[in-house]
Amino acid sequence: MIVTRFAPSPTGYLHIGGLRTALFSWLWARKNGGKFLLRIEDTDMARNSEEALKAIIEAFSWVGMNYDGEVYYQSRRFDIYKKYVEQLLLEGKAYKCYMSKEELDALREEQMAKKERPRYDGRYRDFAGASPQGVEPVVRIKAPLEGMISFIDGVKGDINIATSEVDDFIIARSDGTPTYNFVVAIDDALMGVTDVIRGDDHLYNTPKQIVVYNALGFELPRFAHVAMINNEQGKKLSKRDGATDVMEYKQNGFLPEALLNFLIRFGWSHGDQEIFSIEEMIELFDPKDINKSSSSYNLDKLLWLNSHYIKNTPNQILASMLKDFDVNIDGHDKLEFLLDATKERGKTLIEVAGQIKMILNAPQSYNEKDFKKAFKDDTADILNDFIELLANSKDSLHLPCDYHAVLEKLVATREIGFGKIGQPLRVALLGSMSGAGLDEIMAIVGVDESIKRIENILKA
């Protein structure tokens, strides 16, 4: 069985890079009928935030990525890790190091001054003397001294890292709490994770974790390190790059399907296909198709995808999503017209909501340029004629085509072009010269409101 996991640390919000690796992991598990687990890496008690944790879970729920079983919290598994520390100590695969933080810092500075790679010098590795007093020791694991640590990465291929790059790293702090690389390896092994898919900023953690796997006799999972998504300048994506928090996309009127579709195309593709439903993603995704190079984040494509998904979302569902954007049209008798007239005109739900508000609320003011452009000497005359025609056939006006017939009649009898009436009419109805179709707007707001809006502009 395939078991994957997503293991964020609750130190900040879930950003799109994290969501993308989560998506990859989730898809791979779902495709294989396996399990996708969620584990919270909160071993550093000082840096955890309850709020961040909630935000991560909330983001998962918004995009519809469901994890299997309960959420694992590393902070609740300390006794497990402790047992393994004891075991390694007993077996001589780990040892206590009495070097103080100050000494360590001094060593590091010295090495840096000599332009050497900072690394622990192993001074307590084979220490047999009496325990120095006054220092709470840390526990370090014995990393191999010779050769290479090698593994096959599912994305990048063969990775070989010299053991000189991996020092005897700390697995338990002086306060007894375990550290990241130690617990990750234990948890992945204990949870039965078969495929570790994560950002390639973890590539250098992998040899360390392999040291732990080997020391404990655990079987290695497959690793797949996915290249980063950079910002538009090609630099590392950071909080400062604007909308990187997943929930911000929701607030900005993006659909989760659009976001997921957007993200899966970073580093993964299937021929020339651009649009993928969740079902297709599950069917087609394979980590072996992930490409090695990093990519740069760019908003244009997301906007395009979002408008595509908006256009293809059933009106009822759209209506319920629009509630978050100050538009409540549930139960509106012209709901279908309203959304058909606006959903093709907005790249985000915010824009669609704006279009709807423009239709539903009589204009408070008119776009000055449009007003000037639309209103000629005979415009008032034409609009008055139109009001009369509307009033006369008041009872038979229901559908957009009914209104269209009236417009055609006016154009025919007065022998004018559509623009003569269309442009000023649109300014009267919406306040500006661009927007939804005239017939639709009038059908939605009704005859009386349409007449009222025309009368209003005639008074202006």
Next chain:
RNA sequence: GGCCCCAUCGUCUAGCGGUUAGGAUCCCAGGUUUUCAUCCUGGUUACCGGAGUUCGAGUCUCCGUGGGGUCACCA
């Protein structure tokens, strides 16, 4: 700086030794539309550089250059 990874249109990418180097997005032009948007058609734009290997290289090798990652009692 050491180590590791990467390199095709502005961006996301296809390509897997022989292609007029394809698609998408963006941008521009035209068409459709009473406006805007949608939609349709067309167009501009790319193999980082240099050596090899080969009859033939975007594709393989090496070097350079550029970018990224990583070097904690953070995760």
